[in-house]
Amino acid sequence: MLSGKRLWQVRRTRYSYNILGLVKKGEIEKAEEVLQSMIDRRVYPDIFAYNALIKGYVLTSDARKAFKTFNNLKKRGLMPSDITYTSMFAVCGRTKSAEILDKVMKEIERRGMSLNTLSFNAMLTAMANCGMVDEVFDEVTKLDKPDIDTYRSLLLACARSSMEKLEAVWKSMKESGIKPNRQSYNVLLLSLRDSSLPHHLSAASRHTTSVPNSTKTLRARREFKLDLGSMTLTLYVSDKLRWLETEDIKKFLTSMKRSRIHPDVRMLSLLVCLSPNVFSILEDCKVALDKPFMKTAIDRLRALGDIEGVEALISIAHKHGVLSDLGKAKACLTSKEVGDFLTSIEEEAQHEEMKDEIIRKRLEEVHEVLIQKSIRYKDYDTVHKILKKIKYAEILPSDDIVMQLDSLMENPPPREKVRLTYKFNGMKGYYILWRRAMGLDDWPGGEQ
Numbered sequence: 001m002l003s004g005k006r007l008w009q010v011r012r013t014r015y016s017y018n019i020l021g022l023v024k025k026g027e028i029e030k031a032e033e034v035l036q037s038m039i040d041r042r043v044y045p046d047i048f049a050y051n052a053l054i055k056g057y058v059l060t061s062d063a064r065k066a067f068k069t070f071n072n073l074k075k076r077g078l079m080p081s082d083i084t085y086t087s088m089f090a091v092c093g094r095t096k097s098a099e100i101l102d103k104v105m106k107e108i109e110r111r112g113m114s115l116n117t118l119s120f121n122a123m124l125t126a127m128a129n130c131g132m133v134d135e136v137f138d139e140v141t142k143l144d145k146p147d148i149d150t151y152r153s154l155l156l157a158c159a160r161s162s163m164e165k166l167e168a169v170w171k172s173m174k175e176s177g178i179k180p181n182r183q184s185y186n187v188l189l190l191s192l193r194d195s196s197l198p199h200h201l202s203a204a205s206r207h208t209t210s211v212p213n214s215t216k217t218l219r220a221r222r223e224f225k226l227d228l229g230s231m232t233l234t235l236y237v238s239d240k241l242r243w244l245e246t247e248d249i250k251k252f253l254t255s256m257k258r259s260r261i262h263p264d265v266r267m268l269s270l271l272v273c274l275s276p277n278v279f280s281i282l283e284d285c286k287v288a289l290d291k292p293f294m295k296t297a298i299d300r301l302r303a304l305g306d307i308e309g310v311e312a313l314i315s316i317a318h319k320h321g322v323l324s325d326l327g328k329a330k331a332c333l334t335s336k337e338v339g340d341f342l343t344s345i346e347e348e349a350q351h352e353e354m355k356d357e358i359i360r361k362r363l364e365e366v367h368e369v370l371i372q373k374s375i376r377y378k379d380y381d382t383v384h385k386i387l388k389k390i391k392y393a394e395i396l397p398s399d400d401i402v403m404q405l406d407s408l409m410e411n412p413p414p415r416e417k418v419r420l421t422y423k424f425n426g427m428k429g430y431y432i433l434w435r436r437a438m439g440l441d442d443w444p445g446g447e448q
Contacts, residue, residue, distance in 0.1 A: 012038070012044070012045070012046060012049075013048075015035075016045070016048045016049040019049050019053055020052040022034065023055055023056035035049060035053055050070075050078065051087065054066050054084060057069065057087075057091055061094045062091070062095075063092055063095040066088060067100045067103070067104075082115060082119045085113075085119045086118060088100075089101070092129075093122075093129040096131070098130040117143070118149075120139075121150050124150065124157075131160060133161040136154065137154070137165070148181055151178060152184055155187040155191060156187050156190070161196065163192070163196070163197065166188070167227055170188065170228050180259065190270060192226075192235055193273050197224060207236055209236070212306060212309065213306045213307070216305035218238055218304075219238055221238055222237045223235065231252065231255050241303060241304075243274055244275065246275070246276070246280050249274070249280075249281065252271075265293050268287060269293045272296055272300050278297050278306070279313075294313065294317045325345070325366050329369040329373075332370070334377065342370060342385065345359060345366075356393070360394075360395065364395050367386060367395060367397065372401070375404055380426070381427075383427055384426060384430055387431065396439075412424050412425075412428075
């Protein structure tokens with residue numbers, strides 16, 4: 001038989017683990033209710049319970065509630081632990097809550113606390129994300145032995161400000177005997193992509209780079225040479241774009257391979273943002289592609305003016321199943337693919353509750369792209385089919401699409417193409433009725 005004190009401790013532990021379990025499931029509101037239930041039943045929460053709840057606010061990026069909970073645990077006579085501070089730094093960094101971060105740091109200073117390395121690095125990262133760049137470099141002098149995460153925070157500070165200190169931080173890391181890891185390389189690329197450029201950048205001597213499948217030529221106005229010890233990279237800068245030459249990107253990847261580090265999809269996304277030849281990166285690196293990467297790559301190709309590359313990449317993404325419905329619609333290259341995609345929308349919703357509502361929402365996103373493609377391919381059957389479906393779903397296309405449909409009706413196929421003419425006439429007859437049903441004016445070319 002457990003004593004009263006022991007029973008009380010067991011009950012509190014169960015509650016605390018219950019809170020942690022709910023947080024891991026993402027059920028933060030239920031975790032809050034459990035904590036309040038503990039207080040109501042006078043099973044007062046321990047630091048473990050409060051830390052678990054604050055960790056939940058990190059996951060939901062809610063700095064305000066995290067700070068409120070942080071204050072509540074102090075009011076109950078509990079002392080924040082290193083885990084508490086690490087979580088508070090994480091949520092401040094995620095949400096760029098500089099004001100809350102400043103209050104937490106002043107609390108540490110007031111208590112005369114000495115943070116462990118993990119918490120200290122979390123603080124540096126939060127400071128970098130909140131734009132407190134100079135303070136990051138001031139604070140790091142207090143640490144006896146910086147580790148790989150410390151240097152990652154310093155590199156992040158460079159990414160959030162100017163790349164002037166980037167070279168010195170990287171060399172210092174190597175001189176300390178610390179080998180860069182994948183995160184270090186990712187933050188280095190982030191710095192090249194985002195950080196402000198030094199004022200003393202040298203002018204590029206008429207350096208130009210051609211873009212595959214495009215008439216566009218990149219003309220550099222300035223260049224920035226980055227000596228990283230084992231390699232030297234040259235960042236070229238135009239009015240709107242930055243890029244590394246393909247040879248430098250290969251040099252960068254080779255340096256990683258020597259360290260037995262393989263690129264992940266995050267690194268590929270950053271390389272794509274700095275590359276004039278997106279497909280050369282895809283050829284060199286074999287990783288599972290995801291939606292954010294595809295969006296980044298497509299945006300980069302558009303910025304480079306590589307329209308053929310956009311179409312090719314959308315097709316690749318379609319085959320890998322990593323596009324949204326809109327992306328899949330844009331990837332359809334033949335009238336058969338348009339029809340198959342339209343059928344797949346219905347088939348995938350067959351066994352769902354509220355089937356009609358699901359189909360309506362999906363059609364609302366893609367119907368205009370599908371209509372445009374069907375018009376381009378002169379696929380009258382598919383146009384007819386789409387018009388029926390959007391009428392049933394009560395979706396009205398834009399004025400631009402209606403004008404394109406009107407234009408299609410005014411240009412019948414040659415009479416000798418009997419089968420095509422038969423399909424066209426069937427579509428045209430339905431189109432006249434469809435306009436009336438949708439509350440549009442009668443088509444001027446329609447027969448009464």
